[in-house]
Every structure is written in C-alpha cells, then in structure tokens.
Amino acid sequence: MTALFTNSTTAVVAAAERVLTKRYGVNVHLADPEDLGGSGQAAVLRVRVAESPIRLPRTLIIKQMWDSRASGVEGFIREAASYQFANSLARDQRPGPELLGHDLDQRLLILSDLGDARTLGVLLTGENPASATHLLMALAQALGRMHAATAGRADDFAALLRRARGTLSPQATADDVEAVLPSVPTLLSDVLGVSTPAEVVSAVESASQLLSNGSFRAFTPADLCPDNIVVSTDGVKFLDYEWGGFRDATLDLGCMLVSFPQCLCDLGLTVEQSDAMVEAWRAEIAGPRPQLLDDDVLYPRLLDARMLWVWLSTAWHLPEDYARRAMERDHVLAVPPAQALASRWAGLALAADQIGADAIADHADQVMDALNRRTGFTG
Template sequence: MTVDTSPGTEDEHDPAVTALPVSGTEAVDAAVRAAETVLTRRFGSAIGLVDPEALPGSGPATVVRARIAASPFGLPRTLVIKHYPEAPPRGAADPFAQEAVSYQLFTALPAEDRMCPELLAHDGSLRVLVIDDLGRAPTLWDKLRGQDARLAERALLSWARSLGRLHATTAGREADFEALLRRLGGFVPDDDTTPAVACARLPALLAETLGVTTPDDVRAYAEYVCESSAASAYRAFSPVDLSPDNNLVTSGGVQFLDFERGVVRNALVDAAHLRVPFAACDDARALPTGMSEAMIAAWKAEVSGVWPALGDNDLLTAHLLDQQMLLVWVTTWADLGGVAADVSPGRVAALVSFWKDLGTYAERGGKDEVAAHAREVASALNARFGPGLEQPLYPAFR
C-alpha cells in the first residue's frame, strides 16, 4: 500500500514555527491558535475558529471542540483540536507523533474502512492535529453505565466488530506506520517489555504477597507465551488504550478516539481484552455470562478474511488462552507491584474475577496446572483482601 501522508503541512519541521508550552486557561487559546494556523496553511486561506469548548481528557493533550466561523472549503461546521505543547524527552515515545501517524494511517483508507474521525490537518512543529468532530454521541462507557441492557449489549458487539475491522484493515501495514512515524520525527517504540517483566517477577510477588507458589510448568508456560506473543504473525494496529470512554457509539458503529499510545503489535493482545474486558481500567466490572464469547465471535468474523487460520476455533481458542493468561499476569503485576495495601477492594475484586475466569478457560483448554494455579491465586486474593470480594456487573446489566 502507498500511504498518502496528507493531510498535513509542508513545513512540519520549519524551525521558525515553535510550540509554546502553556498551562491553565491559556491552553485552550493556544490550541485554537495552533489549529487556525495549520488549517490556514493546509487550505491556503484564513480559517477562523470560534466558540471553543474544552473537552475532558486524561492524557497530555489539550482537547478542544471549536466551530469554524466561515470556510469556502466544505469543512465540517465543528472540529476537534488536540494540542500537545510539551515535547517528550529525547528518545522517548511521543504521544503526539503516535496519534498523528495513527490518524494518517486511517485517513489513507477508504471512508468505509475508517474506524475513527478523519484527520483534517496536522503540524509537527506546532504539535497539533485537527480532526473531524463526531458530535456528542455517547461513549461505550455511557452505554455500560446506562439502564438498557440491550443497548449496552449491542454497543459491546459493535465495539468488538470495530476492533476486528481495525485489525483487518491495518494487517501487514507495520512498515507504513513506522515510515510515517519516522517522517514526523517520532521514536519507533520497541515491543512493550512489561509482559517480560511480569512473567519474570510475578511469581515472587505472589509468594510474598499471597503465599502462593507458582509451579515450574506454569512459569515456563508464561515465559513461552511472552516470547511467542512478540513474534506473532498476527500483527496489526492497536490503540493500546481500550478503555470504554475512548470509544464513541455512532450510527455507523463504534469509533475509536484516542491513539496517543497507538502502535502495531500482536492483534491477539487486543482480542484478549474481550475475555478480560477493560482490564486496565480502575473501575472494570463484570459482563453477563456469554457476552465475551459473543464479542469474540464478532471480532473473529472481521479478521478471519485476512488471517484464515484464526477461523479454526481450536487454534483461536488456544491463542486467546495464551493472551488471556499474559494479560492477567501483567494486570496483577501492575496492581500489586506497588504497595498492596493501596489497592482498592473493587480493584482486587476485579483481579479475583480475572483469575477465576482464567482458571475456567485453562481447564477447558486442557491446561490443568494453569487452572489450579489460577484458582489458588483467586482464593488467596480473596482471603488476603476480602473475604467475599465479588466484581459487580456494569450498571446496564444489573
């Protein structure tokens, strides 16, 4: 595939253009000024923005919705600005570059294959990108905390399908992603080393915190999964942050919004989140029985065309168990690796659920020792932080 690097500007590295670090109320004004500059350069005529509205966000960007005062170019009435005033340390991953390149990758695709807003303009020197405004559609989190179980179920299945389409349309495009990232001056990140750290250190942490010994066979299996995951042939783009508040539920399906950590990696790492939903979220809650299986089926339907081997249920199930185990280990290491006393009861309840589910799936997959170890960890977590810990359902399913 030949990637069109537009939209953008020809002076992405113009030394005369510098981003101004801002804070407080100045941040919105700085974002609007940067957006007006990049849009004017992009379209060759002055474009003014009015009625700026700061949007919530937990990342390093200032996010603003603004209205176009007047434009002869058929641009949307409103647009969204993401401004990253602070550059990262040298050699560190740059969330602006990763997000801008992610949007470039998708904007080069036909509209029907795009699971995110369209990129309208960006500038590497101003560290700003301007994207289409999808409006005030509800997020996936809004659906999960609502009162309608049927709407929440449809939203989850739409999310799984969109995730599968995202993987299918970006499979085999790792070189394009890296080329765009280098052009923008971004640092091409290596595969995440956190799984390797978790596999090496979690057994000692479980012994110290919970008094649970990890059998050698279970440890060896985890190490094998960790090594094979990085070498997987099923590589595609991933937003990495799969939190439900980063996905808009629109009439055209779920749209992904946040690509600050976007990378190309093993797509099955993302698919494991269908079994361990929203594992990294502090308020992760349970889904109804059978929901994960339905989501996996929706994801599989989208990716089996590009990865026919995953149409084999036995092979896919084995891969999902591998990644489910790795995700549970990484999540547990992240939660208990600091001061265990600081972990909230709700978060420990989620860990108990994750380990119980791992035990169930491992037993189905013939991994009896993994299943026994998972149940022992779940029991020990409940005894250490409970008793009686139980992960509640999302409000829509109560």
C-alpha cells in the first residue's frame, strides 16, 4: 500500500477516526483539532472525542509523520514500536503517553493526552535550589523506574520492530555517535590549543563500548532534552521516541548529569544536586541491577558515560554550525556553546577527581579553562 500524506488537518483527523474505528470496532468522531506544532516533518494535533460508544479519554493527541526519507521512516517505526512496548508495562511504569492506535502505512500515532503539562525546561526556569533539587530527583526516579521495568527486555522490543516490518536493531543508534569521537582531540587542539594525552584517548576508546555493549541495558527514548520531558499530574513523562531502543542505563543518567549533550541546555547542577539524582536513580534500579549499589561498580561506569557525552557534545557544539545553533536557540535552558561546554567539562573534572582518575580530571580542567577564556570568564 502506498500512503498519501497531506498536511490537511481535516485529512489527518479523518485518518485517525478510521484507525480508531478499525481498532475498536465502533464509530469514533473527533472534533475541534488544535495544532500543537510539529517539526516541519510531522503534524501534531490535539482533538476532542466528540462521539464514542466506548470509553476513551476526553482528548487525544494525533501525530502523523510526513518525512519519507529513510531516517524518517526508521524514526516512525522506532517510535511506534516504543509506544507499543511501553503499553506492555504496568500503568505506573509507563514512561510516556499511552498508545491508543496507530497505522504503519500512514505513519500515524494516536496517543493519550498529558494535558497542558509543562516541560522540564520551563519548570526549572527560576526555581529556587530546593524546589529544583526535588524536581531533578523526581526526574531521576522516573528514569530509574523506566530502566528497572525494562531491564532485560530487549528481545521483546526487537519482536515489535520485526512486526512493524522493520529490520532495525533494538540497540539505540550508536554507530554514527561512535564515529565522531576520534575527531575530538584534533578539534580541541585546533580550536582551543589543548592537547589530549594518549591515556585519556585510550580511556575514551574503552568507554565507548558502553554505546553498544553495555551490561546494564534498558529501554531509552534516546532523544533526552528538557523540552522533551514534561511533568503532568501523573508525574515525569518522556516524549519523542523516534530513536527509542536499548542501551546501557548509565548512559541515560550520564546524559542528564552533563545537562543533555545533544542540545545546549544547561541545568546548572550543583554537586549536591548531582549526587541526589544519582541516589534517586540508583534506588529505583537496584532491584534488577543490585550490582549498581556498589560504588566501585557504579561510579567508574558513570564516569565513562559522562566522559562519552562530554566528548560527543564537544564534537557537536564546538565547531561553528549555524544550522544547528538555529535549531537549538529556542530551547528554554539554552546557553552559548562555549558556556555549555565549559560547564560540562567542569562537571567531568569533578567526577573524575572523585574516583581518582587524575589524567581525565587534569585534561578536563585544561579544556574547561580554555573554554572559559573564550567566554571571558576567568573564574
């Protein structure tokens, strides 16, 4: 079947009605579509359930992908499989909205509506330190619950991908990420005048195994950002699963501790807040992964995760990429690139110093100082 994609709101709503009617065997009428704004490659609408013989939520979210490129098709398949996988979890363990219907040919998803939930970025803006810490701990707990509920279930996710007519791996994409790591020493030398010791390069090469062979694998939305995380009446929820898959769970925690390296958001975490997040996450995942209660197991692995994200963030944000800057400028917690990177390298230096990884700490301090000089901050 060849699907016809259109950006007509009426057509998208009609398609969603057909999907719901087919799934539930009753006629469902949707009304009052509200455009929530998409990425340019998708329509995202909120609709009211006007008529339904069965019990459905009062409002629903419809998402239709138009991107016909291979990456867009892969993203939809991963997102559909991710929501199906999440539906298999107990309600209090689901990391995001409930999937109520979908159509692979039309690349259409129908989701429960989280309401006017505010994003993490908005909520952290202007919060006092105590309130921010409680919110960050809730975030870490939600992440840990998701990891605990999905640990060891990569085969179930793989089966859903196969059923979606995909030949995709359950592994969250790692190849293109690993490919940029070798460029970082040259980038640091050319742009900042900082050389990278062989010992540090070797440590990063060893740490990169986490990206594909981590032993504490669990489900991840992968595209973690304060703008993709909301706080609703049901707690912290994660959105956007286009890159959903399985990877070592410490990579997700490390991602948050370095303030979401894919973007330029800066949480401004204190040492105390970081420690509180680690403990909140560890308390949730300790059931299926009791090894992580051992500091000698957790903290070296967490340093590896942080180091990988800081290096990747540097590869993504240190070069002058104006197109990328334009996409990230609207993020609520976004700061200038050098400022975000300096904060991330500073956090890496502290984490490395905490476990006696002196070479990594010294190198991170040098990079941080060079970045601070670029921003005019001298300490």
